Amino acid sequence: MLKLRNVEKTYYSMLKTRAERVLKGISFEVADNEFVAIMGESGAGKSTLLNLIATLDDPTAGTITLNGQDLNQVKEDERAKFRREHLGFIFQDFDLLDTFNVQDNIYLPLVLAKKPLSLMNTRLAEIAPKLGLSEVLNKHPYELSGGQQQRVAAARAIITNPELLLADEPTGALDSRTSAELLNLLEELNQAGQTTLMVTHSAVAASHSKRVLFIRDGIIFHQLYRGNLTQLQFLTKISETLTAMLGEADQHF
Structure with missing residues (x-):
């Protein structure tokens, strides 16, 4: 679904006298x-x-494709619609609107996409019970835990049936x-078929x-597959890898 090939990102100072190479050939x-x-x-x-994957910025080099579409080719004025x-x-901070009730917060991306109310109602009826929201649709965010x-x-993120769900330090x-x-x-959303990419600093997450x-x-330093491991077993492997990475980093000083 998502492919990155030799993706680089360099930020330059205003006068381009300094350059910071943040990504160095990610694939x-x-x-x-x-x-x-x-x-x-x-x-x-x-x-x-x-x-870069969210089309909020452009790579300095390399390609990112989502289901065969080159994200570099998505024009600036079409990116909001693409997202x-x-x-x-x-x-991380929810970004809910307190002036809207729960239902209208969930509907928002479909409203912006000018989808018919019948479609909104159908999709909400599918996801609200799964997320335990059926009883709070008329409440406002400040009334919720x-x-x-x-x-x-x-719910707002998945009501559009996104090809890819992006979670930023959720x-x-x-x-x-x-x-x-x-x-x-x-995990439940993924088991139901939702492809998900999450950025996190938490080994538990x-x-x-x-x-x-x-x-x-x-650069991509290492990767781990969960396979048949339990969540606790996978957590142990992740923690061991992080400890090893810190140990190697210390050796450079």
Whole structure:
């Protein structure tokens, strides 16, 4: 579904006297129905990578394709429409509108895409029960718990039936209980067929995925597959890899 080939990103100072090469030839693929986590320390390039995939920025070199479409060829004035039609987003801080009730928050991307109300109602009827939102559709976000708000954000992200769901540090602002609820939800969505790419610094969050890519200094340093491991066993392997990466980094100083 998603293919990156030799993707690079360099940021230049205003007068182009300094250059910072953030991504240095990233290549990987995400297959249909995969749940992939991207891990790395702050400054490793994981958020930059997510922005490129989300068409919020352009790579300096290399190609990114989604189901065969070259994202570099999506024109600037068509990118918002492309994101609405092909991508779903779950943000760290929910980004819900308190002036809208839950139902209208979920409907928002379909409203922007000018879809008919009948389609909105049909899709909401499919996802609201799965996410436990049927009883709160007429409430406003400020009346909900953090876990409920995150479920509303997830519903808004998937109501468009996105080809790819992008989650940017989705548990970063949540307590442990709400984080666990969200991560279990992402697993459930993936098991139902939703392809997901998540950027996280949390080994616990990453252990809910099927594969983890480790980024260090702008390159893919290592990857782990969950396979038949339990979530706890996978968490142990991820933690061991992170410890080894830190040990190697220390040897450079």
